[in-house]
Amino acid sequence: METIKVMVNGAPGNVARTVIRRIIQDPRFALVPYSLTGPEINEKICNVDDVAVQLFLPEARSQALAAVRAAGPEVICIDFTHPAAVNENAEFYCEGGLPFVMGTTGGDRERLMARVAASNISAVIAPNMAKQIVGFQAMMAYAAETFPGLFAGYSLDIRESHQQGKADTSGTAKAMVGYFNRLGCTFTEADIVKERDPQRQKTVWGIPEAHLAGHAWHTYTLVSDDETVKFSFTHNVNGREVYVKGTLDAVVYLHCRMRDGIRGRVFSMIDVLKGD
Numbered sequence: 437m438e439t440i441k442v443m444v445n446g447a448p449g450n451v452a453r454t455v456i457r458r459i460i461q462d463p464r465f466a467l468v469p470y471s472l473t474g475p476e477i478n479e480k481i482c483n484v485d486d487v488a489v490q491l492f493l494p495e496a497r498s499q500a501l502a503a504v505r506a507a508g509p510e511v512i513c514i515d516f517t518h519p520a521a522v523n524e525n526a527e528f529y530c531e532g533g534l535p536f537v538m539g540t541t542g543g544d545r546e547r548l549m550a551r552v553a554a555s556n557i558s559a560v561i562a563p564n565m566a567k568q569i570v571g572f573q574a575m576m577a578y579a580a581e582t583f584p585g586l587f588a589g590y591s592l593d594i595r596e597s598h599q600q601g602k603a604d605t606s607g608t609a610k611a612m613v614g615y616f617n618r619l620g621c622t623f624t625e626a627d628i629v630k631e632r633d634p635q636r637q638k639t640v641w642g643i644p645e646a647h648l649a650g651h652a653w654h655t656y657t658l659v660s661d662d663e664t665v666k667f668s669f670t671h672n673v674n675g676r677e678v679y680v681k682g683t684l685d686a687v688v689y690l691h692c693r694m695r696d697g698i699r700g701r702v703f704s705m706i707d708v709l710k711g712d
């Protein structure tokens with residue numbers, strides 16, 4: 437069986453390390469043991485189980501590219517880094533001819549899409565790789581397309597809680613705003629209520645102490661104008677494992693699309709889930 441070569445960027449960050457650990461164990465993949473890292477990182481190596489991953493600071497991207505090229509052709513990159521790195525990293529992938537799965541949220545998303553469209557590679561870009569949440573997004577997309585204005589007149593409340601270090605508002609919640617708008621709700625991304633205080637997360641939200649450092653809780657609540665009807669949708673994730681399977685599915689999907697000769701295309705996780 438042919439293995440897919442994969443570079444994971446964002447080590448020693450939480451999601452990157454979790455993804456690396458699974459890739460090492462999965463015979464479908466061969467880890468390219470290099471990782472773009474953040475400006476605050478002093479270590480040169482990130483050890484994951486018995487594999488040493490060499491870290492490259494943002495200013496050492498050209499050395500990283502040379503190392504990746506030496507690993508052979510057709511390397512796919514996975515990006516779980518930082519919102520501030522999204523566009524620069526996308527530039528690195530597009531210039532380097534490296535198809536990529538972008539799990540990192542934030543950055544200038546329009547510029548990100550346009551850069552891929554103008555490039556010689558394709559990418560999977562999605563704010564959430566958890567397949568069951570992607571399925572929920574697909575349901576929302578169907579409802580928005582099929583029943584526009586269904587919830588006109590309803591008030592909407594969106595609340596999300598993540599670990600204290602999360603730099604941006606939930607990308608998943610932002611994506612949901614678009615569906616709710618098409619369903620008739622007046623709401624902007626700025627209206628999303630975000631929680632980053634561990635004390636409140638524990639006492640008000642009931643988030644288990646063990647997961648204060650890594651969780652993603654979201655609730656969307658709709659109430660009719662006369663307050664006689666209420667809908668509530670919740671997805672609460674503890675830990676990081678749920679994102680890994682979807683991410684690896686995305687790598688396989690992207691590998692196949694590149695083999696099909698498709699270039700300059702941005703795929704979503706809904707595309708990956710459908711497997712079209």
Ligand SMILES: NC(=O)C1=CN([C@@H]2O[C@H](COP(=O)(O)OP(=O)(O)OC[C@H]3O[C@@H](n4cnc5c(N)ncnc54)[C@H](OP(=O)(O)O)[C@@H]3O)[C@@H](O)[C@H]2O)C=CC1
Binds near residue numbers: 518566
């Ligand atoms: N799509 C999805 O399903 C999911 C997406 N995410 C997203 O993934 C991203 C990472 O999340 P998480 O692992 O929890 O975050 P962490 O903060 O744990 O890890 C991010 C890592 O990226 C590093 N980094 C910062 N700048 C750069 C850069 N220029 N190039 C490479 N690496 C850099 C950070 O280093 P430093 O300490 O120096 O900043 C840190 O080590 C976030 O945007 C998050 O929202 C998370 C979970 C699921």
Ligand SMILES: O=C(O)C1=N[C@H](C(=O)O)C[C@H](O)C1
Binds near residue numbers: 599602
């Ligand atoms: O930072 C996180 O943890 C997560 N980020 C993504 C987002 O911003 O939506 C996905 C999930 O919520 C976890």
